[in-house]
Amino acid sequence: MSFRNFINFEELSLVNEVGKVLTKGYSLEKTLSEFLKILYSFWEVEYSFIALSYRSSQTLRIVKAFGLTENEVKRGLFESGEGIVGKVFKYGIPIVLSDLDEKNYLNKTKLKDRLPREITFIAVPIKIGGEFLGVLAIFKKFKTQENLGQGLKILQTLGTFLGIVYKLYQNMEEQEALWEEEKRELTSALEEKYKIEGVIGVSEAIKRVTLLVKKVAPTDLTVLLTGESGTGKSLIAKAIHFLSPRKEKNFITINATAIPETLLEAELFGYEKGAFTGAYNSKKGKFELANGGTIFLDEIGDLPLSLQPKLLKVLQDKEIERLGGEESVKVDVRFITATNKNLKEMIAQGKFREDLYYRINVFPIYLPPLRERKEDIPVLIDHFLNIFNRRYNKRVKITNSVVKILMEYPWPGNVREFENTLERLVILSEDEIRVDYLPSYFYSKKEEISSDTLFEKIELTEKEEIVKALERTGYNKSKAAKLLGYSLRQLDYRIKKFNIQIKKF
Ligand SMILES: Nc1ncnc2c1ncn2[C@@H]1O[C@H](COP(=O)(O)OP(=O)(O)O)[C@@H](O)[C@H]1O
Ligand SMILES: [Mg+2]
Incomplete structure (x- = not known):
């Protein structure tokens, strides 16, 4: 394997940024839109879209796009097997098209009409295991054939990321729907x-x-x-x-x-x-x-x-x-x-x-006390969200992960504390309540950690390993790099990033 096959720094940052966004706990909608923005900011992808099939239907629909007009998005409906997007979905294989005049390219969105000629179209499956969930498509100019090859690899990886994320959201949605139903049943069962x-x-x-x-x-x-x-x-x-x-x-x-x-x-x-x-x-x-x-x-x-x-x-x-x-x-x-x-x-x-x-x-x-009747918490959430959304003229929603934390917290101040907390969360939130808007005492260490702290944790252990390796080698960087399996430049990058002090002897 030649050195060129390695992913370069630009692409590494791309993957890194994507990783961060995927674990932020945003809604699916926001995650996908952030994802496409990153493709643009870190990889100069000016046009991209994500088409998904809903609940294993045979039709794909563009659910998020970057650089496309509203009408172009609306036209983005693809039958399984139809055109490039439909084929990528049906067979779970990526397709690269350097010539959009090819007859297989159906131009359903009609985006082609305003694209520069030398642009390449890549569509990769969004999949998890053998299950095909949708298609990630980009239009991008590649300088060389090599760049194109690498780009394709990266994109395939990102498609798999998206597959995992989409599946997670689907499961969460199902759970939420179940929960809603349960709540409705419980409430309607409440007799006069x-x-x-x-x-x-x-x-x-x-x-x-x-x-x-x-x-x-x-x-x-x-x-x-x-x-x-x-x-x-x-x-x-x-x-x-x-x-x-x-x-x-x-x-x-x-x-x-x-x-x-x-x-x-x-x-x-x-x-x-x-x-x-x-x-x-x-x-x-x-x-x-x-x-x-x-x-x-x-x-x-x-x-x-x-x-x-x-x-x-x-x-x-x-x-x-x-x-x-x-x-x-x-x-x-x-x-x-x-x-x-x-x-x-x-x-x-x-x-x-x-x-x-x-x-x-x-x-x-x-x-x-509230902690002895936690089954009241979901209906209290609804109740107070209604009240405070109306009061502050907002439409703040809550995600399952936050509900879970609210259910686990012991509420020493009972409904009063609960009410005040929800008011605070509604005031702080734009569209949805995020875990990190909760005061830190809400989640004990071993439970749910917000993604940011998770990243910090990973970096901390990485830093610890580097420090350990440096200590063991008497602060000889080449030896430490070898021990860690890094190149010297990679080690240097991390030493800077983590602000590690190099002791001189
Ligand atoms: N079951 C409940 N449903 C809706 N709101 C409640 C409920 N229990 C308490 N609250 C609200 O919680 C806050 C504290 O209740 P409060 O009656 O003042 O508690 P206490 O008098 O026991 O200290 C009030 O704003 C109250 O309206
Ligand atoms: Mg009182």
Whole structure:
């Protein structure tokens, strides 16, 4: 084999660039278009196209082209066996045509009419194993016959690359379609009794919660919502109110952690003019404001001990007394409380009154963390993508590989963290959400690595090997090159590329 048979530097960069694009995780469409752009930028291919057969049909269609007009692309339909493209597809062999006036060249796209005369047409199969998937075709000027021979080889290799990639995408698409169907089935199987507007989920856990909410909403029972932060307690509290006969009246939320202890009592119970310094007017408290409606005491576990007996009294008597007031006022309120704390434990520690606990724990509803109901994640993705695409006027899509990572992540901040993450991803993304838009803590090291880091890894080990070889040979480059199976120039190129310091002795 003569030295000329080796691939030259220009072509090496071409293959290298193609490799990078193929592993970027773009959509098929974008991958193919980037691919053809590289042929142009790195190899001066001014006209090229990729024709594929969809699901082993006998017709090929141009799915991506470079340098062709829209109409030329539209005309790019080829039957198997028909013309050059059809033959390359049918027999899985490459065809080179230096004379486009040849009768076999059918000029279906009509591109020929505006091409220079001395251009060569090469069409190679896109295949994987014995399966022919399509055709990659280029029009390029070659300086010598030799260049042409090499070009053909490169192109055949690229055709095989494309075959692998196309097959991968097809498999992914099939999986996605299956998944979509499953999701549709799951969602449509959700009967009316399991549905609450704005509460998304298909898991048994969510169904159970929904069922309980529908049962308890029409009653006046006190509800205690428990679960980690971000699991939807506030959402469910509101849902209960709006499914109750009190829905036309106020829904008042008070968060025990959001208000300083000294003000909390006045906020809850209201006060009369002159009740304390600064009380220039009388003011209604939250209980009174909620009259006829629902009061939601969020973070009840953080209610100061000093206020707990007072709340207990309201729950028992349904009466309140404003601060500085003399008579008590009847209030008709429905109580919903929520906490992410373990109240039983707090009772044991003397931080929460047991009698109050029994008063609020009439109808408990537990919201499980998101990591325990991962089957909700795909429908939550749809839900939030819809919301944020509308909000930001985008049409961002998500790929399977990202869904997979979102499914595996434990979501310590539950749906709130999930919602915020999707919003961020939609804002960052143009057309599709990419793995590398996720914060790095999303994927642990052994799982999916983005292609960029994969490349870095390969280069790192390559660098390590070179350093090792240099050390072993006492930094003698020719010896190290021999050890590594590189030419001296190749080693030099890599030493520069990796910025390896050559120690002098
Ligand atoms: N099942 C769900 N479907 C849709 N959105 C949800 C769901 N659960 C929670 N969310 C959303 O997640 C965020 C956090 O929920 P929230 O009710 O505030 O949690 P918590 O009160 O338990 O901390 C809110 O924006 C809420 O609308
Ligand atoms: Mg909340």
